[in-house]
Amino acid sequence: MVKPRVVIVGAGFAGFHAARRLSRVARGRAEVVVVNPTDYFLYVPLLPEVASGILEPRHVTVSLAEELPGVRLVLGEVDGLDLESKTVRYADPTGAPGELGYDRLVIAAGSVNKLLPIPGVAEYAHGFRGIPEAVFLRDHLTQQIELADATDDQAERDALCTFVVVGAGYTGTEVAAHGVLYTALLQKRHPRLSEQRMRWMLLDVADRVLPELDERLSRTADAVLRERGVDVRMGVSVEEAAESGVRLTDDSFVPTRSLIWCVGVRPDPVVDGLGLKTDKGRLVVDEYLQVPGHPEVFACGDAAAVPDLTRPGEVTPMTAQHAERQGKQAADNVAASFGTGELRPYKHHDLGFVVDLGGTQAAANPLHVPLAGLPAKAVTRGYHLLSMPGNRIRTATEWLYDAVLPRQTTQLGVIPAESVPLDTAAPEHITRGRRR
Structure with missing residues (x-):
């Protein structure tokens, strides 16, 4: 049969x-x-830690063949x-x-990435949806600091050390929070840049960071970002992007080589x-x-x-x-x-959210109990370990290594910029070079 x-x-x-x-x-x-x-399931919430060199890319993936025995995979x-x-x-x-x-x-x-009809964005911005983009961003941040160290042109150095993240939702907030710590680490390893300002900006048309989450999480994240020196601008977005920088909707121009697009999906x-x-x-x-x-x-x-x-x-x-x-x-x-069990409606109450802000900081509201700082960090990492369908020991071990060993900051150079265009429908599509 x-x-x-x-x-x-x-x-x-x-x-x-x-x-x-x-x-x-x-x-x-x-x-x-x-x-x-692809032949893997991607645990997307940990991508910011891939982009900041905390986790290795393979450790946020889970083999479909290994975890789905008896299921046929068609690539x-x-x-x-x-x-x-x-x-x-x-x-x-x-x-x-x-x-x-x-x-x-x-x-x-x-x-897939949400595109908006803003001149220059598709050409000069990069999204953050998959492993290729996370690996590219890690290399890109590292390269910008190395290029800044190599030049004596202060205007060029300022542009290379300016990073603009558009979208203050879950992804954009975590990218900015981890990114500012990563470039601070890179700066310490380049003595010529000891007095250089590392400028991070987080933009959104919304009136607050994490607008879709509880206001208490929003306030915690906003305070952490500002304390680290991130220029948080709400009610502001990009009007036009160019090779030399971005013009914002408040008519200011920001010289930069780094436009990270996290406006949503x-x-x-x-x-x-x-x-x-x-x-x-x-x-x-x-x-x-x-x-x-x-x-x-x-x-x-x-x-x-x-x-x-x-x-x-x-x-x-x-x-x-x-x-x-x-x-x-x-x-x-x-x-x-097929006759096994009965149809049931989908009904689920949110159990709360966790937002990893890098270092010892996080914001969480498990069962709607607001937490910040180390307690929130413990809950956040515990939640991710429980939610990951594989690689838990490897992930926990890498977190331990990051706490006690110097972080590796070398470029891999395996993902060229042209392989992660913003208008790629999904991160996996770059394997075929197809653009929608």
Whole structure:
């Protein structure tokens, strides 16, 4: 007897956990196939520590083959879904086209960089969505300080030592917080720069840092950033970017060679091609994570507008916490459609958030209890270790090494700037050099 096939598009937080749950609850009853551009799950929250040299890139990845036994992995970038013929179209890493039929489909394609029509941004800014971008940023920061050390032109040195982060959400805040500590470390290793100002700026059109989180977390993060000398400017963004620097919306010009784009994300464009109802680009689903009119199709994570049953009339935010739990619920509901268990609605109360601010600083509100400083740092690292599906010992060991040994600051030079363009739809796509 031919087993029904379940195809999962994407192996981010939602797709990975859907596949792992299905490999257990539907063992022997269905063929589970994951289509993903890479052979790993990426633990995105620790990318700022990769960019600042604390963690090695491989240690924030988890092998899909190792963690998903019994699940078939198809390396490829999905570029089309046909719900009528029940097929998934993709291109493999060599560019060769492929096609998969399915009996059940889980759309967990995740999100990509959000682009805004600002002149020069696509050409001169770099995003922060994956390992290539994190490794590039670490090399870039190191290179800027080394170039500054090599020049006697003060204006050029000032530009090289100025770093502009756009977007004061979760990612941008952590990048700025870790980045300012990393360049301070680099400065100590270059005596010629002992009197040089390392200028970091954090911009956002919002009225506060971390606008989507609790105000107490926002105040803690803002205070830490300002104490470290970060120029936090709310209500300000980039009006135009050029090779020599950026012009801001307050009409000031900032000479810089470093524009880091963290303004947010949008659902993967594969959702647009379905011709179905969306909510701000996210595919509309019901409380069971099913697509209306297509009971064999489920969607979860950033790609889906999932009704938030804890806040009637709203949809769940695009967070890893929701994506992980939605992936598990989607798996259970797929299994229920085969007769194992029963359909259940997705309902989850936020358990709080953690924000790692580098050094001994963090902001956290586990179970909505506000914490700052060392207690928050302990909770933050404990949360990440529990949430990571692999590499926990390696990660904890690297944290220990960073606490007792000098940090390595050499350039690897393996990711050229042209390989991480901001308009790349997803970080993994650089393996094919394709741009959307």
